[in-house]
Amino acid sequence: MNTILQYILVQRAKNKLKSEKNVAKRQLVKEIRVGHVELMHALKEILFIAIGVGAAGFGLKGFLLPNNFIDGGATGVSLLIQVKSNISLGILLLLVNIPFILLGAKTISGKFAIRSIFAILALAIVVHFVPYPIITSDKLLIAVFGGFFLGLGIGMAMRGGSVIDGTEVLAIYLSRKWHMTIGDILLLINILIFSAGAYLLSIETALYAILTYLAAAKTVNYVVDGVEEYIGVTIISPKNEEIRVMLTEKMGRACTVYSGKGGYAKDGTARISTEIIYTVMTRLELARLSTEIDKIDKNAFIVMGVIKDIRGGMIKKKPLK
Known part of the structure; x- marks a missing residue:
């Protein structure tokens, strides 16, 4: 990372955490990473x-x-x-x-x-x-x-x-x-x-x-796959609870959480269980969603699929926060 950019991100993180006492190094590192993700997505x-x-x-x-x-x-x-x-x-x-x-x-x-x-x-x-x-x-x-x-x-x-x-x-x-x-x-x-x-x-x-x-x-x-289409988003991440909280509390979006298991496992070893998150958003909201997920887990596995239209639920009633 560029030295000047790193200095700016460190100072930003310190300013955001200055109200907290005994800030742990891990908190500071996480805040720096969040700032870096926000800056890269904004650019x-x-x-x-x-x-x-x-x-x-x-x-x-x-x-x-x-x-x-x-x-x-x-x-x-x-x-x-x-x-x-x-x-x-x-x-x-x-x-x-x-x-x-x-x-x-x-x-x-x-x-x-x-x-x-x-x-x-x-x-x-x-x-x-x-x-x-x-x-x-x-x-x-x-x-x-x-x-x-x-x-x-x-x-x-x-x-x-x-x-x-x-x-x-x-x-x-x-x-x-x-x-x-x-x-x-x-x-x-x-x-x-x-x-x-x-x-x-x-x-x-x-x-x-x-x-x-x-x-x-x-x-x-061709460029954006159509503004009139909704996008179904499936997210698989070990930090699924943080992502669920982000979706429901920070972005104001409903989601469904269901249990799944990894398909790959060596003979005699148990397959890894995980919780899978599914949500639906409009195309215009995806930039914000991508930024927020990257803040939590840059390696999250995300699958997006086009949905022509939906009925019921909250997506047509509740504006994005």
Whole structure:
């Protein structure tokens, strides 16, 4: 570990433990490890968001914006208003997304909302100030590659635990109120946006917008396996009780604990018994979960599986702490 980084982590750990008397060396080492995990995960998330902002800015200014194209979601609404009003797209991205970010603070978490605000602010600055080159005027290429880079940006921002298009947050919220999947709600929202595009601009523009949206959606799915999907997480670790407490008390998530045995054992030796933890989360919560598990056990065995939709339980009712 870098000497300067190590010094910073040691001082951070000492400051956090200074209220405790007779701090054991093991406590200090554990706190240093926790700080290191938090820092590494934060840097990774910042990198993902930065790549996402750059890619989305390129898709908007290199393809869509110069040719008066629109997309779905909050970005599509911003583009549609920009085409009709000539207000700066950077300002519109902020104004249109603010209500969704406030909703995200309630639906997902405050940290998620803060990251998303910074991501959208960075995108607005990039769109306003960075002179991206205009790549092509061919409408088909604009729709396909503009959608691809925009989808890449949205997907990478999600990998960093934030969004740069707030309609996903609205869809998550409404899915908890209605008996519909998030994907169905996103489809309805975008149908309204494309219908408005057909009325205000032209049917041809709306058709190209649908193509742009499909390209973006497929790219997002490729990058993050779909925001509309829940993820079932199975965790096997000798520190299963600490992980269970973290899930239920720190993250506010329900989980199921069941007994299991290791399948590998030499002849004549007993197989190791352990408790296995199973929980379900949305894709946007996985970055936080990964950070918290690494703090407890970096060698934990984790299996994740995509779940299209769920019913019952607490996941659709209780926001992440």
